[in-house]
Amino acid sequence: xxxxxxxxxxxxxxxxxxxxxxxxxxxxxxxxxxxxxxxxxxxxxxxxxxxxxxxxxxxxxxxxxxxxxxxxxxxxxxxxxxxxxxxxxxxxxxxxxxxxxxxxxxxxxxxxxxxxxxxxxxxxxxxxxxxxxxxxxxxxxxxxxxxxxxxxxxxxxxxxxxxxxxxxxxxxxxxxxxxxxxxxxxxxxxxxxxxxxxxxxxxxxxxxxxxxxxxxxxxxxxxxxxxxxxxxxxxxxxxxxxxxxxxxxxxxxxxxxxxxxxxxxxxxxxxxxxxxxxxxxxxxxxxxxxxxxxxxxxxxxxxxxxxxxxxxxxxxxxxxxxxxxxxxxxxxxxxxxxxxxxxxxxxxxxxx
Numbered sequence: 433x434x435x436x437x438x439x440x441x442x443x444x445x446x447x448x449x450x451x452x453x454x455x456x457x458x459x460x461x462x463x464x465x466x467x468x469x470x471x472x473x474x475x476x477x478x479x480x481x482x483x484x485x486x487x488x489x490x491x492x493x494x495x496x497x498x499x500x501x502x503x504x505x506x507x508x509x510x511x512x513x514x515x516x517x518x519x520x521x522x523x524x525x526x527x528x529x530x531x532x533x534x535x536x537x538x539x540x541x542x543x544x545x546x547x548x549x550x551x552x553x554x555x556x557x558x559x560x561x562x563x564x565x566x567x568x569x570x571x572x573x574x575x576x577x578x579x580x581x582x583x584x585x586x587x588x589x590x591x592x593x594x595x596x597x598x599x600x601x602x603x604x605x606x607x608x609x610x611x612x613x614x615x616x617x618x619x620x621x622x623x624x625x626x627x628x629x630x631x632x633x634x635x636x637x638x639x640x641x642x643x644x645x646x647x648x649x650x651x652x653x654x655x656x657x658x659x660x661x662x663x664x665x666x667x668x669x670x671x672x673x674x675x676x677x678x679x680x681x682x683x684x685x686x687x688x689x690x691x692x693x694x695x696x697x698x699x700x701x702x703x704x705x706x707x708x709x710x711x712x713x714x715x716x717x718x719x720x721x722x723x724x725x726x727x728x729x730x731x732x733x734x735x736x737x738x739x740x741x742x743x744x745x746x747x748x749x750x751x752x753x754x755x756x757x758x759x760x761x762x763x764x765x766x767x768x769x770x771x772x773x774x775x776x777x778x779x780x781x782x783x784x
Contacts, residue, residue: 441696442752446728449747450740456513456733461521464718464735465506469529472499472667479663493663497670502717503529504671509718511541512730526636531643533668534586535614536636542629543613543622548730553698554687560679562616565686565772572766572773575617575680579672583665590640591648608633616679618689674715681705681765682723686772700756702727704741707761715762724757 475496482489507530510522522537530536546552547560554561564572589611597603605624612633613622625633650656684701687693693701702724705712712721719726719734725741726732732740744754759765 441699441728441754442748443695443728445748446744446754449743450729450732450736453736453740454729454732456509456518457735458518458521460733460735461506461509461518465503465521465525465529468499469503472496472503473528475499476663476667479667480657480659484659493666494670496663497667497674498714500529500533500667501671501674504533504535505675505718505720507535507537507540508544508720509734510537511544514731526639531636531639533664533671534583534590534640534644536640538629538632538636539612540614543615548727550695550698551692554683554689554691554693554701556619556689558618559613559615559620559622561683561685561687562618563685563687563689564680565684565769566688566776567773568777569770569773572680572770576673576676578617579676580669582672583668586668587644590637591644594637594641677762677766678716678720680769681759681762682720685769696753699724699728700753702757703759703765704757705759705761705765712761724754 473496475492479489479492479496482492503525506525510518510525526537543559547558552558554563562571562575564575589607593603593607593611597607608625609621609623613620647656647660651658651661681703683703687697687701704724705716705721707716707721716723719737722737722741725737725744729740748754
């Protein structure tokens with residue numbers, strides 16, 4: 433495949449090639465999500481009941497973490513599905529996945545849309561973008577490490593801070609702005625909610641509080657073993673750390689926060705991971721290995737992205753920039769990111 437490119441991504445041609453791939457199949461969503469979620473919670477129960485430090489407990493925790501990770505990432509689909517569709521799916525997702533893992537959908541769905549707005553992508557107004565390539569290398573390491581403390585923050589946020597913020601309303605605004613979005617660690621501050629967001633936030637905070645308070649009450653009363661909290665923490669860490677590494681390789685992360693990128697720049701700043709056909713879907717599930725394709729067509733359901741990628745690679749004219757988004761695997765992207773970060777730091781020190 434030639435590396436020379438035309439000046440622009442041929443969007444009109446690309447849309448024509450994938451024009452029949454935008455209709456989501458509800459059966460695919462339900463079967464995939466429910467299988468992943470049920471498998472995850474069955475493995476969770478096995479891990480709680482297993483002897484400490486046994487090999488099968490370790491396997492059960494790993495299965496629980498990866499299966500529930502896949503289930504969690506359906507929230508990405510929820511953020512892109514047309515409004516007022518898949519309402520039952522959204523409710524069930526929260527009830528058996530979001531609330532028990534303290535990851536209710538309101539902290540992601542509307543926030544994620546800002547990541548796809550052309551004037552916000554890659555800037556300080558983008559919640560999911562941090563210029564790691566323009567930062568010191570330790571920031572790359574620190575990002576997944578912070579996920580080890582994130583579950584503790586979630587417990588404290590929903591079990592303590594959220595109810596207190598309703599007793600002291602002056603704390604509602606800072607909690608919403610700084611503690612109600614899954615951000616990549618940059619200067620992002622969530623805009624104040626409209627009436628619908630406020631209603632959803634209240635209901636979902638309340639439900640998450642009820643789940644957490646019930647479990648802690650049962651553990652304190654001796655009706656539920658404290659091992660539940662231990663396994664929950666480890667599973668949450670697996671989910672969050674895996675997603676942190678996925679986020680690090682989803683984009684090239686080299687855009688200055690004050691630069692508004694063109695569509696072509698945004699596309700080439702995103703990646704499609706070829707990778708191992710068995711291992712890559714474990715850490716980049718629900719179509720997220722085709723992240724550049726997703727950025728070209730945000731409304732395309734996850735189960736159509738592989739076919740879209742195949743068609744675009746085959747049918748777009750030679751010299752188009754689409755193949756330049758392809759990467760061989762996670763470590764190739766991380767290696768490039770580390771290299772660019774190191775070079776930037778050396779240059780910055782030289783000029784300071």
